[in-house]
Amino acid sequence: MLEPTLRFCVKFYTPDPARLEEEFTRYLFCLQIKRDLAQGCIQCNENTAALMASYIIQAECGDFVPEDYPDHSYLSGYKFFTGQDPESEKRIMENHKKHMRV
Template sequence: MPKPDLLCLVQLLDNTIQTFTVNKQDAGEVLLEQVCNQLGLQERHFFSLQLRDSNTTIVAQTHSPRWLEANKPLKKQLKGVVSPFYLTLRVRFFISDPNSLQHDQTRHMYFLQIRSDIREGRLKCPLSAAVVLASYAVQSELGDYSPDLLPGYLSKSHFLPEQDDDFLSRVEALYPGHRGLKQSEAELCFLNTARTLELYGVELHNAIVSTSVCLPLTLPSDAPL
């Protein structure tokens, strides 16, 4: 077998970074398969990898990063890019009904993706819906509310690009009502709330309409670019 000669650093949906090695002759799907195997993802057709320019941009959010093409050799897609190569795992295809997803791990990845999109401002969310979503996220991460939690226990939690104490107080008030929900159940409730958002499953891309004007363009997440 040829010796692996491409080092790829992939940022996962929990923001950890994992290292993978592939051959330059391999197609993009080989790397994606490695990542999905590492995570135990079975419904991998919903996911893909996005290319980043360098380690300085792996955690930065850009409007129109390139998707790794599944059937194209990596050496052609990474041409001109210095090793190691930086990519991010993302949900590429958003299903309209999250209840149709077959595996908890897939729903968990959807949950992480949407929470990140809301937190980073990529998915706009009315404040009332944001409170509900955040309360389910807290239930997922902390489990049932306990009176032993100290006041301000959410003070370091980040749910929105801009949030204030009033927002966190509303989340804290709603969270105890989710008692009894398991992590997977709380995340499914989160997804069923998120699916009602106007821009659920839509990506924003920059469209240049003149030499000096750049406007955001909304496209379904599965639209060809």
């Protein structure tokens, strides 16, 4: 007979990642957010998910360049969150445009 197990976990995300002193710590923090978002561990609305995904794509691709990314299709190879569709990719792209030099 199996013993019932109760687990209680708490995740805390720093409200200001820029205050993390070590670059490697910031990198690990970003990887954690990326994984949690993709696995559906972060509960948020689609607009917030699209905003977080836009920061991920900014970190991976750099500034939005219209000549390089004429439409949202450059995002279709990424799985940022469950339920991602062309409409959410358009929102991600619109947010990505706003992150110049971030």
